[in-house]
Amino acid sequence: MRLPLVFISVLLCRGLAQSTVVDNYIASESPIAKAGLLANIGPSGSKSSGAKAGVVVASPSTTDPNYLFTWTRDSSLVFKVIVDQFTQGIDSSLRGLIEDFVGAESVLQQTSNPSGAITTGGLGEPKFNIDLSAFTGSWGRPQRDGSALRSTALITYANWLIKNGNASFVSDTLWPMIQLDLDYVQNNWNQSTFDLWEEINSSSFFTTAVQHRALRQGITLAQAIGQTSVVSGYTAQAENLLCFLQSYWNPSGGYMTANTGGGRSGIDSNTVLTSIHTFDSDAGCDDATFQPCSDKALLNLLTYVNSFRSVYSINSGIPTSQAAAVGRYPEDVYFNGNPWYLSTLGVAEQLYDALLVWNQQQSIMVTPTSQPFFALFQSDIAPGTYGSTTSTFSSLISSIKDYADGFVAIVADRTPADGGLSEQFDKNTGAPLSAVDLTWSYASALTAFAARGGFVPESWGAKGLTVPSICENNPGPTVSATFNVNATTVMGENIFLTGSVASLDTWSPDNALALSAANYPIWSITVDIPANTNVEYKYIRKNNGVITWESDPNNEVSTPASGTITLNDSWR
Ligand SMILES: *[C@@H]1O[C@H](CO)[C@@H](O)[C@H](O)[C@H]1NC(C)=O
Ligand SMILES: *[C@@H]1O[C@H](CO)[C@@H](O)[C@H](O)[C@H]1NC(C)=O
Ligand SMILES: *[C@@H]1O[C@H](CO)[C@@H](O)[C@H](O)[C@H]1NC(C)=O
Numbered sequence: 260m261r262l263p264l265v266f267i268s269v270l271l272c273r274g275l276a277q278s279t280v281v282d283n284y285i286a287s288e289s290p291i292a293k294a295g296l297l298a299n300i301g302p303s304g305s306k307s308s309g310a311k312a313g314v315v316v317a318s319p320s321t322t323d324p325n326y327l328f329t330w331t332r333d334s335s336l337v338f339k340v341i342v343d344q345f346t347q348g349i350d351s352s353l354r355g356l357i358e359d360f361v362g363a364e365s366v367l368q369q370t371s372n373p374s375g376a377i378t379t380g381g382l383g384e385p386k387f388n389i390d391l392s393a394f395t396g397s398w399g400r401p402q403r404d405g406s407a408l409r410s411t412a413l414i415t416y417a418n419w420l421i422k423n424g425n426a427s428f429v430s431d432t433l434w435p436m437i438q439l440d441l442d443y444v445q446n447n448w449n450q451s452t453f454d455l456w457e458e459i460n461s462s463s464f465f466t467t468a469v470q471h472r473a474l475r476q477g478i479t480l481a482q483a484i485g486q487t488s489v490v491s492g493y494t495a496q497a498e499n500l501l502c503f504l505q506s507y508w509n510p511s512g513g514y515m516t517a518n519t520g521g522g523r524s525g526i527d528s529n530t531v532l533t534s535i536h537t538f539d540s541d542a543g544c545d546d547a548t549f550q551p552c553s554d555k556a557l558l559n560l561l562t563y564v565n566s567f568r569s570v571y572s573i574n575s576g577i578p579t580s581q582a583a584a585v586g587r588y589p590e591d592v593y594f595n596g597n598p599w600y601l602s603t604l605g606v607a608e609q610l611y612d613a614l615l616v617w618n619q620q621q622s623i624m625v626t627p628t629s630q631p632f633f634a635l636f637q638s639d640i641a642p643g644t645y646g647s648t649t650s651t652f653s654s655l656i657s658s659i660k661d662y663a664d665g666f667v668a669i670v671a672d673r674t675p676a677d678g679g680l681s682e683q684f685d686k687n688t689g690a691p692l693s694a695v696d697l698t699w700s701y702a703s704a705l706t707a708f709a710a711r712g713g714f715v716p717e718s719w720g721a722k723g724l725t726v727p728s729i730c731e732n733n734p735g736p737t738v739s740a741t742f743n744v745n746a747t748t749v750m751g752e753n754i755f756l757t758g759s760v761a762s763l764d765t766w767s768p769d770n771a772l773a774l775s776a777a778n779y780p781i782w783s784i785t786v787d788i789p790a791n792t793n794v795e796y797k798y799i800r801k802n803n804g805v806i807t808w809e810s811d812p813n814n815e816v817s818t819p820a821s822g823t824i825t826l827n828d829s830w831r
């Protein structure tokens with residue numbers, strides 16, 4: 260039986276323990292969330308009419324906002340939940356749906372779109388139409404987390420198939436798809452991306468972290484099925500990603516900066532979502548991968564939660580030791596900036612994951628970094644390790660469980676009587692807002708509830724990683740380009756080349772590359788330039804310090820995915 264909202268509030272007023280309120284909410288909301296999620300998956304979901312088999316509709320909402328599209332990120336997170344439920348034996352009826360997802364994604368991978376074709380950047384496309392055709396409107400693209408998250412969902416299924424004697428399906432069908440996605444990650448992680456909220460074009464913590472995770476899992480799978488040729492390349496870039504990941508930490512602010520661009524504080528739900536979507540209980544409280552119970556991730560959680568206390572009026576008067584409603588980031592103005600269900604549930608999930616590890620380890624370590632977090636529950640707590648026989652351990656476990664339950668209780672309180680979860684709830688009234696039946700909201704409820712119940716996701720290899728001391732970048736794939744220009748020169752005059760990419764010295768006349776006159780009047784140089792890129796360039800003459808540029812417009816070349824090209828120009 261589902262308790263109506265009013266009844267829950269009455270019970271709470273009458274002093275029913277919060278944990279009981281949360282137990283009751285989970286009992287009633289779990290089947291609703293599961294049904295809500297399945298209703299948004301084609302072809303037979305009741306709210307996804309028009310969606311092809313295996314396509315996840317972000318929300319059935321078609322106006323204000325129109326979310327009747329399929330996003331690779333959302334779909335992959337949703338299917339990770341489905342794959343987990345299937346592979347852990349929670350629901351054996353889901354296999355057909357997983358097979359539909361594999362089919363749909365194999366079509367989408369091959370669908371040319373505004374980000375490119377399969378080998379020329381198309382795997383960075385964030386969003387498609389629900390009939391599996393390309394979405395061609397303008398959008399924040401590329402978004403480089405989708406291919407990583409998709410491979411994580413597929414690898415989790417592949418690992419189950421191998422354990423269950425079906426390695427041939429993995430080698431024949433799943434691996435080719437996974438390799439496309441992971442090659443994309445390997446080659447492109449070091450280029451700018453739109454973040455998971457599709458607003459900021461820079462580097463993004465969530466994207467870097469899920470890319471790192473995907474490559475690590477991919478390496479293990481590749482070794483298991485004998486695809487060893489990818490291992491050294493993936494390993495090199497996984498190391499680079501792990502190194503780069505550390506750079507998002509802002510020690511003075513006490514949080515992970517969500518994006519390297521964007522001109523905001525950088526305090527963002529992005530980071531809490533990262534902790535839960537890269538949780539690996541084998542890694543304990545390791546801070547190199549920002550595990551949920553790591554000191555950095557806990558201080559980050561505190562900073563993030565507190566940033567919304569004065570921003571949303573529904574949080575007013577709530578003491579800092581108690582849960583608050585949280586949204587994407589405090590500066591948010593979308594729908595005037597409100598709490599999100601999936602963000603609030605994400606905080607609860609991070610804390611449940613942390614509790615799981617502390618209980619597993621039978622100890623809690625408080626460091627100077629995490630001390631402010633633990634001080635919420637015991638103001639005089641000192642850094643140190645508190646073992647399971649200490650009263651500090653048991654009192655922290657119980658207070659943190661209460662604090663975590665508080666976030667679910669807020670969501671329970673803001674869930675309408677029919678149990679539907681939209682995207683947001685109003686910062687002043689608490690009423691549901693924006694897209695209805697958001698598939699990701701339902702997925703976030705299911706994963707938070709599972710974490711509270713002690714669900715341990717499959718390890719992805721986060722244990723025992725060492726951060727490299729020097730971070731190397733990865734310029735990505737290049738092509739060898741020979742530039743030939745027919746230019747007649749006078750004595751003492753030489754020809755140089757510069758252009759729009761770093762390997763052409765980014766329009767610098769001073770550092771422009773000198774061409775050889777061995778085949779005069781043809782001047783030549785061969786340079787590695789980025790593949791799959793629209794490159795602009797110009798030749799310049801230099802004569803005793805006098806620089807003369809070619810006339811406008813710039814020369815242009817759209818480089819292929821690999822190989823060599825020769826450009827035959829005449830001085831203009
Ligand atoms: C292997 O798994 C695939 C995908 O789920 C399935 O279609 C196929 O029937 C399985 N093969 C065997 C022999 O079980
Ligand atoms: C590329 O990697 C280097 C080294 O970690 C880093 O400094 C730089 O910010 C990265 N750039 C992007 C766009 O990822
Ligand atoms: C994103 O940023 C990169 C690096 O600054 C830039 O080259 C690219 O054009 C930008 N993309 C968009 C769509 O603004």
Ligand SMILES: *[C@@H]1O[C@H](CO)[C@@H](O)[C@H](O)[C@H]1NC(C)=O
Nearest residue numbers: 744745746747779780781829
């Ligand atoms: C270079 O350009 C000049 C003038 O247009 C032309 O006469 C000559 O044939 C060209 N040389 C080569 C090698 O293409």
Ligand SMILES: *[C@@H]1O[C@H](CO)[C@@H](O)[C@H](O)[C@H]1NC(C)=O
Nearest residue numbers: 741743816824825826827828
């Ligand atoms: C430039 O000339 C070479 C042979 O001299 C030829 O192979 C190549 O296709 C030419 N490139 C273009 C872009 O026409």
